[in-house]
Amino acid sequence: MNAAISSVATLPNLPLSVRVPRETEWADEPMSPIGRIMEDLDVYIVVVMGLGKPVNLPVFRAGIETELLARFPRFRSVQVMEFGKPRWVQTTVNVDDHIIVPRLDPAAVACDPEKAVEDYVSSLSMLPMDRSRPLWEFHFLDIPTSEATSTTVLRLHHSIGDGASVMTLLMASSLSTADPTRLPAMPPPPKRTGPIYQRRPRPPLSSGEALLAWVWSYLVLGWNTLVDGVLLLATMLFLSDPRTLFTRADGGSSKSHRHMRFLHRSLSLDDVKLVKTAMNCTINDVLVGVTSSALSQYYFRKSGDINTKEICLRSFLLVNTRTVSSRQTYVTKVEAGNKLSSLICPFHIALHDDPLQHVRNAKRLMRRKKSSLEVMLTQVVGEFLVKYFYVKIGSFFLRLFMTRTTIMLSNIVGPAEHITLCGHPVAFMATSVYGQPQALTVHYLNYGNTVKVVLAVDDAQFSDCHQLLDDFVESMMLIKDATNFRTLKSIRFD
Numbered sequence: 001m002n003a004a005i006s007s008v009a010t011l012p013n014l015p016l017s018v019r020v021p022r023e024t025e026w027a028d029e030p031m032s033p034i035g036r037i038m039e040d041l042d043v044y045i046v047v048v049m050g051l052g053k054p055v056n057l058p059v060f061r062a063g064i065e066t067e068l069l070a071r072f073p074r075f076r077s078v079q080v081m082e083f084g085k086p087r088w089v090q091t092t093v094n095v096d097d098h099i100i101v102p103r104l105d106p107a108a109v110a111c112d113p114e115k116a117v118e119d120y121v122s123s124l125s126m127l128p129m130d131r132s133r134p135l136w137e138f139h140f141l142d143i144p145t146s147e148a149t150s151t152t153v154l155r156l157h158h159s160i161g162d163g164a165s166v167m168t169l170l171m172a173s174s175l176s177t178a179d180p181t182r183l184p185a186m187p188p189p190p191k192r193t194g195p196i197y198q199r200r201p202r203p204p205l206s207s208g209e210a211l212l213a214w215v216w217s218y219l220v221l222g223w224n225t226l227v228d229g230v231l232l233l234a235t236m237l238f239l240s241d242p243r244t245l246f247t248r249a250d251g252g253s254s255k256s257h258r259h260m261r262f263l264h265r266s267l268s269l270d271d272v273k274l275v276k277t278a279m280n281c282t283i284n285d286v287l288v289g290v291t292s293s294a295l296s297q298y299y300f301r302k303s304g305d306i307n308t309k310e311i312c313l314r315s316f317l318l319v320n321t322r323t324v325s326s327r328q329t330y331v332t333k334v335e336a337g338n339k340l341s342s343l344i345c346p347f348h349i350a351l352h353d354d355p356l357q358h359v360r361n362a363k364r365l366m367r368r369k370k371s372s373l374e375v376m377l378t379q380v381v382g383e384f385l386v387k388y389f390y391v392k393i394g395s396f397f398l399r400l401f402m403t404r405t406t407i408m409l410s411n412i413v414g415p416a417e418h419i420t421l422c423g424h425p426v427a428f429m430a431t432s433v434y435g436q437p438q439a440l441t442v443h444y445l446n447y448g449n450t451v452k453v454v455l456a457v458d459d460a461q462f463s464d465c466h467q468l469l470d471d472f473v474e475s476m477m478l479i480k481d482a483t484n485f486r487t488l489k490s491i492r493f494d
Contacts, residue, residue: 033386034338038158040395043435050148052425063422067173125260125434174419224372240404248439259459264430281363289359293475311349315409341379355478408441432456
């Protein structure tokens with residue numbers, strides 16, 4: 001552990017705790033197939049929240065009790081094995097057991113508070129959790145940084161829920177900072193109801209060309225699904241990305257946790273939307289293009305490779321499979337658990353004269369993925385393996401997909417405006433995970449008018465990880481400038 005961390009303060013044993021009513025104390029439910037895989041892989045979620053004022057621990061602690069615990073039964077549950085299968089069983093919760101206030105080295109904090117906070121958050125990737133208690137905890141760092149007055153870190157096991165359910169919980173348990181009398185505004189509803197693919201309604205039989213186009217779309221859907229299914233099978237058997245400096249040094253063979261460093265930087269959501277509108281694509285397309293551009297800059301600068309023109313790599317992209325976005329119903333229900341699937345999304349390491357080429361490539365590849373049932377296929381196969389064979393089989397194949405692709409990529413939609421959580425205004429949010437076999441994981445999180453790019457990097461492998469983070473910011477600026485130039489050029493010629 002870093003020298004900045006000297007010890008952890010033990011809170012007084014105050015009489016504030018949560019006890020589940022006796023009639024429901026032993027109510028339990030089975031763990032979902034994806035949750036069981038996350039349990040076997042031992043993956044954790046880390047949510048870093050910068051606060052707009054110093055930590056008032058009694059107020060925040062009371063908010064945890066009245067809001068988070070009351071809304072989220074998994075925060076009141078422990079894992080119990082029954083006939084070889086894990087179940088969630090509700091139990092008595094002492095809030096103090098889940099609140100940690102570390103004592104950091106004052107000299108390290110005074111020298112560089114940003115690094116002191118970063119080092120502490122990164123150290124969590126090597127600290128175990130007490131499995132006799134519900135697997136979540138809050139860490140409080142009352143240290144001013146450039147972005148916040150203080151910081152709190154929520155760490156929880158991924159078997160409790162995925163990023164979408166955790167974000168829904170935080171929104172449901174908070175108030176609008178601009179107007180504390182109301183709940184925060186919900187993100188705009190999604191245009192689609194499914195995770196990727198949405199069924200197209202059949203046009204009238206008399207419509208002619210429209211009916212042919214409808215039939216053709218299903219033929220394309222079937223062909224793309226077949227191709228993606230074959231590529232998934234090939235990845236399970238032998239197909240692997242070429243080794244690059246992004247590949248984990250040991251190939252992901254070690255199952256033990258490695259020291260991960262969590263970095264984050266803010267991008268302007270307005271800039272992302274500007275590119276989205278100009279390129280007639282989605283926000284996800286823009287962010288995938290930014291990722292491709294940033295990794296390309298880092299690769300060619302770090303490797304010094306001047307002969308390679310293009311390298312095709314693949315990302316392991318997580319997808320929320322909830323049919324109707326739970327963000328739209330978070331006031332009445334917080335949906336727990338893991339409802340995730342995945343797809344393998346290609347991206348290119350290349351130097352383009354036009355930075356917008358990265359976005360064009362991302363748009364083309366993502367449009368192709370939307371004409372496929374790969375997400376549904378992956379989900380069905382994963383749940384089938386866990387349900388009818390053994391959880392070790394499901395986690396083995398998921399680990400294969402991760403080790404044979406290069407990075408993990410995810411985008412989470414957060415609150416549409418700034419929120420106040422447990423009496424504390426939240427200046428920023430940054431979400432990531434650890435326990436996965438990749439050396440590099442990229443998360444994007446929309447919060448208010450910003451998009452946080454969050455990197456989880458193998459600390460031993462990426463000694464210059466802050467330069468990699470700078471490449472994301474620079475890539476967004478280059479793509480935005482290229483968009484403005486393209487717009488001005490089109491106006492001039494018009």
